[in-house]
Amino acid sequence: MANNEPNIPVNTPSSPPPSKKSYFQRKKEYWGSTQNRKRAIAGYTFIAPAYLLFVVFLFIPVIWAFYLSFTSYTIFTPGEIVGINNYQRLMNDNAFRNALWNTTYYALMVIPLNISISLCLALLVNRKMRGMNFFRAAYYVPVVTSIIAASMIWMWLYDSNNGLINYVLIQLGFNPQSWLNDPDLALPALALMRVWKGVGWNMVIFLAGLQSIPKTLYEAASIEGAGRWMSFWKITWPLLAPTTFFVFVMATISTFQTFGEIYAMTSGGPVQSTTTLVYLIFVYGFERYEMGYASAIAFVLFFIILTLTLINMFITQKKVNYDL
Amino acid sequence: MEPVTRINQKGEGKVKKWIVCMLTAVLLVVVTACGGEGTSGDGETELTIWVAGNSNQIQETFRAIIDDFNEQYESEGITANVQFEPWGELDQKLSTSLAGGVGPDVFMHGAAAAAGFAAGNQIEPLNAYFDDWADYSEFNPGYLEAGAVDGDYYVVPIQGANRMMFYREDIFQEAGVEIPETLDELLEISEAFVERDGSRFVRAATTLPTEGNDLQQIWSAFLWSNGGDILSEDFSEAAINSEEAVKAIEFYKAFFDRELTPIAGMGGQGDQHPLGTGEVAFTFDGVWAIDQILTYTPDAYEHIKVAAPPRGLEGTTTLVGSSGFFMNANSDHKDEAWKLMSFIGNRDNIEKVSSELKFLPVRLDVAEADFVKEDRLFYEFVQLTTEVDGKANPNVPRWTAIRDIVAANVEKAIYGQLTPQEAVENAEKEINEEINR
Numbered sequence: 001m002a003n004n005e006p007n008i009p010v011n012t013p014s015s016p017p018p019s020k021k022s023y024f025q026r027k028k029e030y031w032g033s034t035q036n037r038k039r040a041i042a043g044y045t046f047i048a049p050a051y052l053l054f055v056v057f058l059f060i061p062v063i064w065a066f067y068l069s070f071t072s073y074t075i076f077t078p079g080e081i082v083g084i085n086n087y088q089r090l091m092n093d094n095a096f097r098n099a100l101w102n103t104t105y106y107a108l109m110v111i112p113l114n115i116s117i118s119l120c121l122a123l124l125v126n127r128k129m130r131g132m133n134f135f136r137a138a139y140y141v142p143v144v145t146s147i148i149a150a151s152m153i154w155m156w157l158y159d160s161n162n163g164l165i166n167y168v169l170i171q172l173g174f175n176p177q178s179w180l181n182d183p184d185l186a187l188p189a190l191a192l193m194r195v196w197k198g199v200g201w202n203m204v205i206f207l208a209g210l211q212s213i214p215k216t217l218y219e220a221a222s223i224e225g226a227g228r229w230m231s232f233w234k235i236t237w238p239l240l241a242p243t244t245f246f247v248f249v250m251a252t253i254s255t256f257q258t259f260g261e262i263y264a265m266t267s268g269g270p271v272q273s274t275t276t277l278v279y280l281i282f283v284y285g286f287e288r289y290e291m292g293y294a295s296a297i298a299f300v301l302f303f304i305i306l307t308l309t310l311i312n313m314f315i316t317q318k319k320v321n322y323d324l
Numbered sequence: 325m326e327p328v329t330r331i332n333q334k335g336e337g338k339v340k341k342w343i344v345c346m347l348t349a350v351l352l353v354v355v356t357a358c359g360g361e362g363t364s365g366d367g368e369t370e371l372t373i374w375v376a377g378n379s380n381q382i383q384e385t386f387r388a389i390i391d392d393f394n395e396q397y398e399s400e401g402i403t404a405n406v407q408f409e410p411w412g413e414l415d416q417k418l419s420t421s422l423a424g425g426v427g428p429d430v431f432m433h434g435a436a437a438a439a440g441f442a443a444g445n446q447i448e449p450l451n452a453y454f455d456d457w458a459d460y461s462e463f464n465p466g467y468l469e470a471g472a473v474d475g476d477y478y479v480v481p482i483q484g485a486n487r488m489m490f491y492r493e494d495i496f497q498e499a500g501v502e503i504p505e506t507l508d509e510l511l512e513i514s515e516a517f518v519e520r521d522g523s524r525f526v527r528a529a530t531t532l533p534t535e536g537n538d539l540q541q542i543w544s545a546f547l548w549s550n551g552g553d554i555l556s557e558d559f560s561e562a563a564i565n566s567e568e569a570v571k572a573i574e575f576y577k578a579f580f581d582r583e584l585t586p587i588a589g590m591g592g593q594g595d596q597h598p599l600g601t602g603e604v605a606f607t608f609d610g611v612w613a614i615d616q617i618l619t620y621t622p623d624a625y626e627h628i629k630v631a632a633p634p635r636g637l638e639g640t641t642t643l644v645g646s647s648g649f650f651m652n653a654n655s656d657h658k659d660e661a662w663k664l665m666s667f668i669g670n671r672d673n674i675e676k677v678s679s680e681l682k683f684l685p686v687r688l689d690v691a692e693a694d695f696v697k698e699d700r701l702f703y704e705f706v707q708l709t710t711e712v713d714g715k716a717n718p719n720v721p722r723w724t725a726i727r728d729i730v731a732a733n734v735e736k737a738i739y740g741q742l743t744p745q746e747a748v749e750n751a752e753k754e755i756n757e758e759i760n761r
Contacts, residue, residue: 075420076422076441076444161525166524170524178587181586181588181589182587183741267535267536271735272732283728286416287415287724287728
């Protein structure tokens with residue numbers, strides 16, 4: 001995508017020349033060579049530690065959890081295989097439906113706000129000015145702050161009796177609110193904090209995307225008489241598409257997996273208004289020890305995220321590779 | 325490419341060595357991770373004990389007791405290692421480590437957890453040990469019973485955790501009221517305590533939890549005082565769909581509806597107790613409030629009194645909670661573990677924890693000890709526990725789920741999402757589903 005040499009065409013034909021040999025023939029040929037084998041061994045040895053960790057701590061547990069989702073396993077009893085009972089129970093579980101809605105509502109609040117604000121910030125800090133690095137660092141600080149520490153600070157800010165936000169509201173003549181104790185406000189309040197916490201990360205990615213757009217395009221556009229707004233819509237936005245896609249996918253995954261701030265700030269309340277899917281998994285798995293059922297919820301969440309990512313990929317695939 | 329070629333030319337042996345080293349390292353990790361249990365080397369026994377709570381005072385007191393134990397049993401080669409776990413994380417850590425077979429030999433937990441652990445065969449019945457235990461008869465039978473399941477005893481009690489009503493005498497005097505006879509009257513006089521600055525509470529009548537464990541504990545006492553209950557007598561079905569339960573919810577909810585206390589609670593400032601800061605006139609609290617008030621707001625101590633909560637429809641029933649030490653059923657050193665448990669339960673040690681930590685004494689011979697009389701509030705509290713009817717949460721295996729159902733439905737009623745009648749009907753349905761699952 002990134003190319004600072006406009007004379008060289010960016011787009012190269014992507015389909016490889018048709019091969020005369022079959023896949024297996026080629027493989028056989030490759031592994032027949034001693035040199036190739038040795039290279040491969042060296043290569044696999046290098047990636048082995050990472051893969052081993054991945055397999056032991058991620059891949060096997062995931063497969064195991066999938067198996068558990070068909071059992072009545074509690075951590076004290078092995079449990080029996082119950083077929084799809086856990087999944088059937090999900091269909092009629094109000095707590096699950098409520099958590100699914102909360103998670104979707106939360107994502108709908110966080111993702112658009114997060115992406116638009118981080119893009120604006122990236123555009124703001126993408127210029128050469130004295131002290132710009134300070135601002136870049138400042139916007140990034142929330143990202144490296146521990147979620148629990150940040151949650152504590154926001155709990156003070158949101159405190160209904162002595163919090164800074166209510167103090168400001170009262171000074172401005174508004175009614176104070178019970179931010180984290182009002183079922184209608186608690187989730188939006190958490191979403192706001194999440195946006196604050198997350199924009200720095202996306203800003204940095206957008207910044208990288210912005211800096212890879214060839215300057216010459218803007219020069220050409222301004223010679224043609226395009227204003228800044230026109231340049232943004234016709235150059236920046238389309239060329240940022242792969243970055244936006246990446247940011248969107250990552251933001252979707254991370255907001256659907258929100259847990260830390262909910263655990264620290266609201267424990268899923270009031271009246272389950274901030275119980276998201278991951279928090280519900282925690283409640284069933286680690287408070288009630290219904291690991292089988294909790295695993296079933298985890299897999300539903302997995303398929304939701306997978307589907308969203310596939311849809312994203314499908315929609316954006318044609319548009320992502322913008323031809324110059 | 326260059327480094328790879330070099331390996332190909334003269335590094336064949338190196339690659340092999342590399343792989344061998346790697347595999348050895350991996351095996352080492354696997355072996356050490358699996359062999360985590362601290363067991364005997366040469367006739368020596370190492371015990372692990374988990375104590376709930378991690379305040380400095382708790383650590384100091386229990387470390388001293390464990391040091392004494394280690395000194396006394398040095399000749400027998402028994403050493404105990406103590407670990408402190410915050411209450412909030414205790415349940416998860418304990419359950420997962422017990423299930424993983426690496427749990428402590430002895431651990432402290434609420435007595436109400438006994439049924440759940442017993443159902444999973446995670447704790448050892450202590451009947452056989454109790455038979456030869458001279459101290460057995462010195463314990464308050466109620467606390468021993470609290471940790472019993474189907475006739476088997478599982479717990480050596482360490483701490484009583486009843487709840488009473490604490491109040492600020494000066495605020496009551498200022499308002500010109502006294503502790504009323506009934507809960508309904510308490511509601512009526514509560515308005516006199518409230519002070520507001522616009523919509524902000526400067527002082528609320530009380531502070532009441534709106535979710536979770538605390539909500540269930542405080543609300544259940546009102547339910548019992550009305551003569552109602554959560555489960556039927558044999559614990560086989562829900563009994564919560566009753567007029568008494570509806571009345572208890574209406575009473576609880578009225579504090580919020582009449583703006584006598586904020587829905588967000590009055591938590592005090594930092595570690596201070598809201599009674600100590602004068603932000604509330606009364607609370608329904610455990611004995612632990614005394615230490616909190618003494619430590620963080622000592623000036624307020626003289627204004628604070630403790631009393632039995634006013635009567636409900638039937639009388640006054642307060643919550644009796646307790647915690648104690650359990651033995652891991654999968655421990656390799658049960659006899660040694662029992663030595664540790666009975667050592668902690670001896671008179672000197674129970675007196676030590678009760679006096680230093682303001683734990684409600686669990687032994688009858690300690691309840692009358694001199695130190696109890698040294699602290700006015702503590703003494704009054706201990707007296708009240710002998711006078712007021714008490715009731716413990718039911719010891720049933722699915723208790724945590726049932727507790728959550730009760731709390732969640734009362735919470736919905738507080739927030740107006742269900743009427744009190746709908747809340748008890750819903751709770752009844754969900755509890756019965758849970759029992760029959």
